[in-house]
Amino acid sequence: MHVDALIAPLLNGSAQGALLLLAALGLSLTFGQMGVINMAHGEFLMLGAFAAYLVQQVITASDLSIPVALPVAFVVAGLFGLLLEVTIIQWMYRRPLDTLLVTVGVSLILQQAALQIFPSQGVPVEKPGWLDGQLTVLGYDWPLRQLFTILLATVCVAALSAWLKHTSFGRRIRATVHNRDLAETSGISTRTVDRLTFFTGSGLAGVAGVAASLIGGTNSQMGAQYIIPAFLVVAAGGIGQLKGTIIAAWAVGVALSYFAYWTTGSLAQVLAFILVIVFLQLRPQGLFTVRTRSLA
Amino acid sequence: MTKKPWISLGGIGVFAVLLLAVAPLVLSDHWLNNLGKYCCWAIAAVGIGLAWGRGGMLVMGQGVFFALGAYSMAMHLTLESAGDRVPGFMVLYDPLAPLPAFWEPFRGAGFTLLAIVLLPVVVAGILGYALFKRRVKGAYFAILTQALAVALATLISSTIRETGGDTGLSDFKYFFGFVLNDPANKIMVFLIAAGLLVVCLLVVWQLYRSRFGELLVATRDAEERVRFLGYDPANVKLVAFVVSALMASIGGAMFVPIVGIITPAEIGAAASILMIAGVAFGGRASLFGPALGAMAVGWGQSSLGSTWPDGWTYILGLLFIVVILFLPNGLSSLPARFAAARRRPEQKAAPSAATPELEEVRS
Amino acid sequence: MTDASLVVTDLRVEFSGFVAVGGVSFDAHPGEVRFLIGPNGAGKTTCIDAITGLTKGTGSARLGEKELLGRQVHKIVRLGVGRTFQTASVFDELTVLQNLDIAAGRHRPAISLLRARRGVDPAIERALEETGLAGELTTPAGILSHGQKQWLEIAMLLVQDAKVLLLDEPVAGMSQDERTATGELLQRIAAKRIVLVVEHDMDFMRRYATRVTVLHQGRVLSQGTVAEVQADPRVQEVYLGTADAMTEG
Ligand SMILES: Nc1ncnc2c1ncn2[C@@H]1O[C@H](COP(=O)(O)OP(=O)(O)OP(=O)(O)O)[C@@H](O)[C@H]1O
Ligand SMILES: [Mg+2]
Numbered sequence: 001m002h003v004d005a006l007i008a009p010l011l012n013g014s015a016q017g018a019l020l021l022l023a024a025l026g027l028s029l030t031f032g033q034m035g036v037i038n039m040a041h042g043e044f045l046m047l048g049a050f051a052a053y054l055v056q057q058v059i060t061a062s063d064l065s066i067p068v069a070l071p072v073a074f075v076v077a078g079l080f081g082l083l084l085e086v087t088i089i090q091w092m093y094r095r096p097l098d099t100l101l102v103t104v105g106v107s108l109i110l111q112q113a114a115l116q117i118f119p120s121q122g123v124p125v126e127k128p129g130w131l132d133g134q135l136t137v138l139g140y141d142w143p144l145r146q147l148f149t150i151l152l153a154t155v156c157v158a159a160l161s162a163w164l165k166h167t168s169f170g171r172r173i174r175a176t177v178h179n180r181d182l183a184e185t186s187g188i189s190t191r192t193v194d195r196l197t198f199f200t201g202s203g204l205a206g207v208a209g210v211a212a213s214l215i216g217g218t219n220s221q222m223g224a225q226y227i228i229p230a231f232l233v234v235a236a237g238g239i240g241q242l243k244g245t246i247i248a249a250w251a252v253g254v255a256l257s258y259f260a261y262w263t264t265g266s267l268a269q270v271l272a273f274i275l276v277i278v279f280l281q282l283r284p285q286g287l288f289t290v291r292t293r294s295l296a
Numbered sequence: 297m298t299k300k301p302w303i304s305l306g307g308i309g310v311f312a313v314l315l316l317a318v319a320p321l322v323l324s325d326h327w328l329n330n331l332g333k334y335c336c337w338a339i340a341a342v343g344i345g346l347a348w349g350r351g352g353m354l355v356m357g358q359g360v361f362f363a364l365g366a367y368s369m370a371m372h373l374t375l376e377s378a379g380d381r382v383p384g385f386m387v388l389y390d391p392l393a394p395l396p397a398f399w400e401p402f403r404g405a406g407f408t409l410l411a412i413v414l415l416p417v418v419v420a421g422i423l424g425y426a427l428f429k430r431r432v433k434g435a436y437f438a439i440l441t442q443a444l445a446v447a448l449a450t451l452i453s454s455t456i457r458e459t460g461g462d463t464g465l466s467d468f469k470y471f472f473g474f475v476l477n478d479p480a481n482k483i484m485v486f487l488i489a490a491g492l493l494v495v496c497l498l499v500v501w502q503l504y505r506s507r508f509g510e511l512l513v514a515t516r517d518a519e520e521r522v523r524f525l526g527y528d529p530a531n532v533k534l535v536a537f538v539v540s541a542l543m544a545s546i547g548g549a550m551f552v553p554i555v556g557i558i559t560p561a562e563i564g565a566a567a568s569i570l571m572i573a574g575v576a577f578g579g580r581a582s583l584f585g586p587a588l589g590a591m592a593v594g595w596g597q598s599s600l601g602s603t604w605p606d607g608w609t610y611i612l613g614l615l616f617i618v619v620i621l622f623l624p625n626g627l628s629s630l631p632a633r634f635a636a637a638r639r640r641p642e643q644k645a646a647p648s649a650a651t652p653e654l655e656e657v658r659s
Numbered sequence: 660m661t662d663a664s665l666v667v668t669d670l671r672v673e674f675s676g677f678v679a680v681g682g683v684s685f686d687a688h689p690g691e692v693r694f695l696i697g698p699n700g701a702g703k704t705t706c707i708d709a710i711t712g713l714t715k716g717t718g719s720a721r722l723g724e725k726e727l728l729g730r731q732v733h734k735i736v737r738l739g740v741g742r743t744f745q746t747a748s749v750f751d752e753l754t755v756l757q758n759l760d761i762a763a764g765r766h767r768p769a770i771s772l773l774r775a776r777r778g779v780d781p782a783i784e785r786a787l788e789e790t791g792l793a794g795e796l797t798t799p800a801g802i803l804s805h806g807q808k809q810w811l812e813i814a815m816l817l818v819q820d821a822k823v824l825l826l827d828e829p830v831a832g833m834s835q836d837e838r839t840a841t842g843e844l845l846q847r848i849a850a851k852r853i854v855l856v857v858e859h860d861m862d863f864m865r866r867y868a869t870r871v872t873v874l875h876q877g878r879v880l881s882q883g884t885v886a887e888v889q890a891d892p893r894v895q896e897v898y899l900g901t902a903d904a905m906t907e908g
Binding site for chain 2: 031037088091092095096097098100101102104105106107108109111112115116224228231232235264265266267269270272273276277280281
Binding site for chain 2: 711731732733736737741742748749750751752753757760761762764765767771772773774775776815819
């Protein structure tokens with residue numbers, strides 16, 4: 001067996017895991033911190049990818065357009081998230097399962113709209129020239145695009161955790177998560193906190209979308225394929241656990257990659273699912289909603 | 297409180313007469329066939345109503361169990377049509393391809409029927425046991441079931457030689473010895489599906505009025521509290537989940553001879569969500585709501601969905617948003633809502649803690 | 660009904676380092692109304708949580724020969740240990756009868772679950788009489804008054820045939836008359852059962868307690884009859900703010 005038979009899935013899987021992590025980061029914020037399951041999160045990711053495409057229509061130099069597209073995608077997806085929060089989700093904080101279904105409806109509508117606005121076969125997002133090369137790792141030519149995904153994920157994680165830890169807004173978010181009533185009586189506007197959290201979480205999906213557009217196709221269906229794995233990553237990582245999310249994303253990415261290498265891509269999905277179920281059997285703690293004393 | 301179940305039973309009777317006696321007389325073959333298809337979705341929906349409406353388990357992957365029934369049936373019908381030969385699609389790429397081992401037992405009619413019943417029971421039993429005992433619930437449960445549907449659909453799509461892949465299984469000529477093309481046999485197949493729907497309604501009718509129904513609602517609303525009465529809520533939920541899986545499988549099995557084709561698209565995430573849509577629309581916790589809602593959505597899907605697919609998707613999306621947001625108990629809660637609205641000005645009754653769905657529960 | 664006693668020995672509960680209950684021992688016997696008191700956060704509820712399996716505790720809690728700690732919640736219930744909650748928790752959307760019927764269910768064979776209920780179980784009738792809820796048979800539990808919900812919870816324990824009743828603040832929020840009714844009810848049912856009451860209401864405690872255990876910061880501060888406990892200077896110190904309440908009429 002060649003070295004790259006072992007190395008390739010590891011590196012590819014790490015990149016896949018990084019992409020998953022990008023998709024899951026926002027979810028872990030909105031679900032982990034707010035308890036809202038946003039099934040349209042995948043479509044926010046799609047919005048980010050289309051935003052990258054649109055940016056490229058204006059800035060044709062792809063070397064430049066992608067760096068510009070990242071913040072644009074963040075803001076576009078974030079604004080859509082904000083809109084969703086203000087119009088629908090804010091009325092449903094006490095009905096988490098129903099929120100899940102309402103956002104399924106939103107995701108159907110967004111997918112269909114994208115299908116009608118953009119060509120149904122999808123749009124091409126040009127890769128910048130500086131991502132064309134390869135890095136040779138132990139005899140395996142690793143595409144720089146994958147390395148870029150990993151770097152992007154690292155930057156996002158670092159920025160997010162710094163934001164949560166060191167800014168006053170981050171502290172307010174954590175205070176609200178910890179004890180909403182207390183936060184409210186201490187003068188924190190929990191409404192503003194909710195909105196900002198949702199904006200940020202959705203914006204991160206947009207960033208993930210740019211990364212996804214550089215690796216796979218950009219089309220109306222692309223979001224749907226991320227939402228379930230991203231959610232499983234959040235679940236396996238444990239609620240509101242950034243560290244857990246990172247490890248879980250990497251593990252799932254690498255596992256999928258090896259499974260796919262040994263079997264087929266689709267069997268890999270089935271195996272990954274079984275893996276998660278087995279994992280839940282072993283470590284259900286990661287799954288428990290925050291332990292409270294109430295019986296609700 | 298004691299009278300209401302009998303009214304519901306009467307309703308099932310009327311429904312049965314309409315489906316089994318009136319529909320075959322007044323509907324064209326084409327529409328009768330369509331109605332049969334809606335009945336199959338309705339059977340699965342009745343089970344979803346039990347698991348989700350009464351049990352609080354949002355089953356977003358009923359397509360899995362629908363698939364177990366459907367593919368069991370489809371394999372049998374394919375083999376029956378192929379006779380001694382290996383089914384055509386398998387030898388498309390390799391004329392000498394053998395029949396995969398797991399197909400072999402489905403030659404037998406008895407085995408097939410047994411599989412339609414036992415496969416969902418075993419799969420749902422294992423999955424439910426694993427998840428409920430570990431207290432996996434709420435959104436986690438919902439997403440995991442959906443993940444299973446996605447995984448199964450992907451698996452079927454990619455195993456074109458064994459399962460027909462995306463093109464699915466079709467071209468069935470016989471149904472347990474009956475020629476499927478014969479109009480009389482088509483009516484028979486419809487009657488079986490409609491009859492099974494009525495049976496499923498009777499089953500949940502009895503479950504809802506039984507002590508189990510009350511216990512299930514109690515478990516839905518306060519799972520931990522039930523534990524302190526000496527029950528293991530996991531078992532209560534498991535029973536409801538397994539029954540709902542069985543119903544989905546039965547719906548899937550009848551879907552095959554009626555529609556004549558089964559593909560991964562009919563069982564994947566989107567199809568599973570469509571089943572939920574009907575239940576939400578009709579009223580998740582009511583007796584008739586899930587079935588009627590599923591028939592309505594089924595009608596929309598097969599008529600609007602093909603003539604105006606873009607518009608239909610928007611309608612479906614809006615349906616989720618509007619119904620869940622404003623009418624969480626679906627259309628079946630409308631009468632009670634109107635009645636409550638009319639009563640309110642006259643008498644200021646004690647504040648009713650009950651939502652409409654509970655009127656049903658208390659019956 | 661039973662002669663077995665509830666014996667708790669060196670019960671400890673920790674929440675990620677914080678010792679909520681640090682080695683509590685007490686016992687309770689049939690025929691007495693046993694009180695567990697203490698200031699807020701003393702660990703009273705946590706003791707009950709540990710005994711009923713809701714929270715993990717170490718040490719021992721035995722009912723007769725049987726160790727309770729380490730068993731699953733519903734298995735502990737099946738040994739005859741029942742409890743109520745500080746915030747009344749009944750099935751709001753079910754009627755009083757349905758609530759009681761579910762509570763009575765653990766003595767029925769599983770298959771009987773599939774049948775509809777016919778009539779009212781004699782045990783349920785008795786419990787309704789006992790708790791004065793007979794008139795509320797078909798009322799949804801959610802619209803009962805606060806006191807009635809507490810009684811319903813006690814009635815559920817009665818039909819459940821619990822040998823041990825652990826009641827967490829059963830008279831909180833009740834009127835004086837309701838308190839008296841509850842106290843008398845507790846005395847009646849304690850004749851054949853173990854009744855352990857967690858309460859803040861000193862007046863109520865004085866009137867109905869046979870023996871009292873005082874908890875403070877997760878430890879037993881004092882134990883004995885009402886008079887003994889009241890005379891204990893440490894108890895008076897802890898209850899400084901409420902010391903008057905302890906000694907006054
Ligand atoms: N799940 C938990 N996690 C962390 N700390 C807890 C938990 N449950 C209880 N505690 C702490 O344990 C201590 C004892 O709490 P407990 O509720 O048993 O007190 P209590 O005597 O019942 O008080 P009260 O009279 O207010 O009901 C408190 O300081 C409480 O904050
Ligand atoms: Mg307490």
